[in-house]
Amino acid sequence: MCESLKITVCGAGAWGTAMALHCERQGLDTTLLARRTEQARSMAAERENKDYLPGYAFGPGLKVSDDLAAALSGADVIFMGVPSYALRDWCRRIARLDTGVLKPSALFVSLAKGLELETQKTPCEIIKDELPTAIVGSLSGPTFAGEVAAGKPTAMTLAFGDCLEGQIESLQNAVSGPNLRVYASRDLRGVELGGCLKNVYAVAAGCCQGLRLGDNALASLLTRAVAEMVRVGQALGASLETFYGLSGFGDLVATCHGDWSRNRTFGEELASGRTAAEIIESQKTAVEGYRTASAFHSICRRDGIDAPILDQVYQICYEAKPPMKALADLMSRDLKKE
Ligand SMILES: NC(=O)C1=CN([C@@H]2O[C@H](COP(=O)(O)OP(=O)(O)OC[C@H]3O[C@@H](n4cnc5c(N)ncnc54)[C@H](OP(=O)(O)O)[C@@H]3O)[C@@H](O)[C@H]2O)C=CC1
């Protein structure tokens, strides 16, 4: 399957581009599909994505397009490399394509890590809403785009709820290589929720670092974040073990420590006194933790799930609570057993 696998990556942001670079290096027939014609043109001419991932040259086999129908026609795997808030729009455009463009067996693989603000749905739920017959899955883990583009090693989890026998293994084999090791999972919900939740805790970690609270504080925060991820995830139907895997704990550690993280940097800027709305308005790159904190806050309130760190991130972002006050409130909660 690998040799003949046709891959289309929808969305030419940093992560879609890095995945396309990786797939091309794997010898897969790969097309990177941009939303804007001028971006597709500039990438085709410069063989680089100067807007979102500068400094990483495209391999000779990587195709660039802005033609949705042509790029998706006959694709075996369609990576949805767009932020969660842009996903529904992309799916609606795909749903309007003529019958016969999409292969019925095509796998839709979400790369997004955020909940939709209005519906609180995960990326795969959004895809299913708009493309009900699509076979959907998620590929997630500690994967900063720049490091993957540079060929640095990492590992990920590929999850599908339902797909044909052997399909998940074929894709696992096709994407795995010397620099990327892919594990398979059937807990699609857990993999998606882990990726979404870690972005909220990365905002908290950024606040912690911005306030110079120290290494002990960060370690305590991450540990309690994992406990909270498990609690929220299990209440929403995910398996506990998934949160200790690459898409949960693995990505949490990467995002809360890594200098690359937009969510962690956003938290640092909040700690410096800027407001969330001001920071979000001033940048074009995705900070999924911002909207996702609000979506999870609604879910937790609705379902009575205890998530104190998440609640504080929500208050910092949406109620202008000073991060130092959020810390004080977390530390003064009733004492309990671990
Ligand atoms: N960057 C990373 O290291 C990783 C990111 N992810 C996840 O991947 C997803 C994509 O993130 P990433 O590639 O970093 O995003 P970027 O911030 O690099 O790029 C933003 C992308 O979103 C598009 N976009 C922005 N607004 C809209 C809109 N209103 N409608 C349609 N498209 C829009 C932009 O297209 P345009 O230029 O045309 O506006 C651009 O392609 C996120 O969910 C992120 O959490 C996962 C793993 C790693």
Ligand SMILES: O=C(CO)COP(=O)(O)O
């Ligand atoms: O998900 C990521 C790494 O796995 C990227 O995190 P940021 O969106 O915070 O940059």
